[in-house]
Amino acid sequence: MHQIFPRNENDLTQLQKLYEESDKVNFWKAPSKINKSVDIMVPQVEKRNFLDFLSKHHMTSTIVVKDLVKLLKAKEFDLRSQIRLRYPNERRLNDDYSRKLYLRMGEYYSYVEISWWLKYLEQKFPNLVEVISIGKTYEERSIYGVKIGAKKREPSRIIWIDGGIHAREWASVHTALYFVNELVSGYENDALITKYLNLLDFYIFPCVNPDGYEFTRTDQYDPAIRFWRKNRSPQKCFAHNGSQFCCKGVDLNRNFDFHFAEVGASSSPCSEIYRGENAFAELETKAIRDKVLSIKDRLDAFITLHTYSQLWIYPYSHKKNAYPSDVNDLKNVAKQAVESLFKLYGTMYRYGTGPETIYAYSGGSSDWVKQNTPTKYTYTIELRPSSFNWNGFVLDKRQLIPTARETFEGVKVVIDKIIEEHKFDPRKSIFNDYR
Structure with missing residues (x-):
């Protein structure tokens, strides 16, 4: 490295x-x-x-x-020996709800385990959780998520959260799972969570690139596999200097139809930031697009989780000084979110557009949603660690719960703002028999 x-x-x-x-x-x-x-x-x-x-x-x-291979093997041994070790104040009472929900937080799980858990929650909490499949991948995996919310008299406003669009970013998948855990286990046990679910619906997709994610799990000691970024779409070939090269996969966060192929993306199929042959060429991006468009009139927030660098990014990211008309609202909520996040562990995030915080890129999901739907709050969140670290794709398991918890504190700011702006009346929002 x-x-x-x-x-x-x-x-x-x-x-x-x-x-x-x-x-x-x-x-x-x-x-x-x-x-x-x-x-x-x-x-x-x-x-x-x-x-x-x-x-x-x-x-x-x-x-x-x-020697990265040696480090990965040493780290795996180290993680296994640290299962019972926790940072000060890492666990609180509400984390123990994971025992009730049969999935211990603070671990990395396979996509099969994730899918099983989501279906289990639907069976156990049928009035609160509904499993959603938005499509199939190239390797025939269903892209599963959950709709979480109490029964309402009328269709609810929606908050969308997804993780794992980049295969190697395992901590983003865990963070989305943690959000599911907190919402489901907190209903009728936590006043704030109960209010959220009585007023809103949450659409959470822990891993929108399951093929890529599972590929990274096939050999955790081979850096070329463990740090794979793209999906696993069929090989594309190209000629260079008289030779032919063929490679699999597309960077899904360069494949949305927002200034497609303009900046921060590659036309080479073998590049880790290969944008694809055209916008929405990939099954996964089509699935996200179609689901978002089907709920766009009720969608108030679209949040996509990534690792790493500790950034809270709002539109637009294709060039400097490109902003939506309501950028001041987006910026103010981002500022409040990172301040709320900071209060928990002192983790410092920066906020701004892509060019202001990290680099310019086009074809990203949150920018596309902002430009093509009425959704107001669209954010890309880059989780721990900071940009001064190099090991964000192999985040220590002991940091998973703190990372997810502090991020949820930031997301709560977005939720509270949406509730404030819509002036919801809780007395009119749910059925009397939702229990």
């Missing part, structure tokens, strides 16, 4: 070009600003070419991890 700090615009340009065009190295942290770290995983067979690239452009790197 190499870490580079671009010193000037030329360094930044060359690294961005490598990021968009290379299929040989894997960027964990993309180039964004001068003097901001760039983390690149370099396979041993590419070491010579990578060093030649650095020499050609007069750049230097620091090796932060010499």
